[in-house]
Amino acid sequence: MRICVIGPSRFPISEPFAGGLESHTHALILALKRRGHQVTLFAAPGSDPALGVEHLAVESFTMSETARQDVGAMPVEWMHEHHAYLALMLDLAQTATARFDAVLNVSIHHLPVAMSGLLGVPFFTTLHTPPVGWIESAVRISGSTGTFIAVSSHMRDAWADSVESTVILNGVDTDRLLPGPGGGAAFWSGRIVPEKGLDLAIAAAELAQVDLDIAGPIFDPEYFERSIRPRLGGRIRYLGHLEQATLFEHLGRASVTLVTPRWDEPYGLVAAESLAAGTPVAAFDRGALPQIIDERSGRLAARDDVPALAAALLEAARLPREGARERAVAFCSLERMVDEYEALLGGAQSERQEAA
Structure with missing residues (x-):
């Protein structure tokens, strides 16, 4: 055609x-x-x-x-x-x-x-x-x-x-995005704007006492300077805006990926990419995310509920990585x-x- x-x-x-x-x-x-x-x-x-x-x-x-x-x-x-x-x-x-x-x-x-x-x-x-x-x-x-x-x-x-x-x-290309070993820091990626809820992801990681790596373009500099930069350092690390190959490497090494929208995500491509890398997802129960994530591939928390997300993060990180990968191949x-x-x-x- x-x-x-x-x-x-x-x-x-x-x-x-x-x-x-x-x-x-x-x-x-x-x-x-x-x-x-x-x-x-x-x-x-x-x-x-x-x-x-x-x-x-x-x-x-x-x-x-x-x-x-x-x-x-x-x-x-x-x-x-x-x-x-x-x-x-x-x-x-x-x-x-x-x-x-x-x-x-x-x-x-x-x-x-x-x-x-x-x-x-x-x-x-x-x-x-x-x-x-x-x-x-x-x-x-x-x-x-x-x-x-x-x-x-x-x-x-x-x-x-x-x-x-x-x-x-x-x-997502499950032939290119292959499963990684996991076991590393929690991961968050996306546009850095208030509606993506990165500050909520940081709060959940701090509450769960886990390391968090962050990647993505800074679309709202004022939000970044006010709500994100002061919390960087120690367990929280900003990696910058990454090319896809590097992004996929970090996804594969992560123990869990956080998806934290303050709005109803139309789809949630980050979640699908994470599953393809074999990395379970902890996300807010919003938009299309319940359609992507099942019990074998992640955990959902009530919207904007940081303590619930922290608990979901720890539960998801313990899931067998095969469940996430199999969900991606079958569904995404x-x-x-x-x-x-x-x-x-x-x-x-x-x-x-x-x-x-």
């Missing part, structure tokens, strides 16, 4: 990944290309050239001085993204039928959804985020013109008032995810050919 992927414009699809969306997109595209599909990715400059990327014009629009004086003017970054996706969708409206068999939108922007009916080819949107106003509005207006994919049952249910969606769980594999995407996209292509 000739597949167009509309990616995020804010961060490039390249290592070290800004987050789970970028990591997911990278893995999915490479897997589709290995299976012989022709993939063209529209994403931010700096994205991995191996993906077959065409850059979105993220910063090519400059408002006139008159427009800037409008008291209702949107922020500059918002206008950059709006301009990039508007230009892309208008171009695809003219060229998609000749260039592509299907379009897969993994961006978190409303314009690809709102304008999907103009393209004349099967259009798919992966719902990576809970409902937000701009996207919800676009979904409700154009919901009948495309197929929606939820990254978990939790996401399907969250969007149910606006649109029906097919669940395709995110996957990249090959399973790509099989399901391929079947969904290919089915729409067959229906289109039959209708023609």
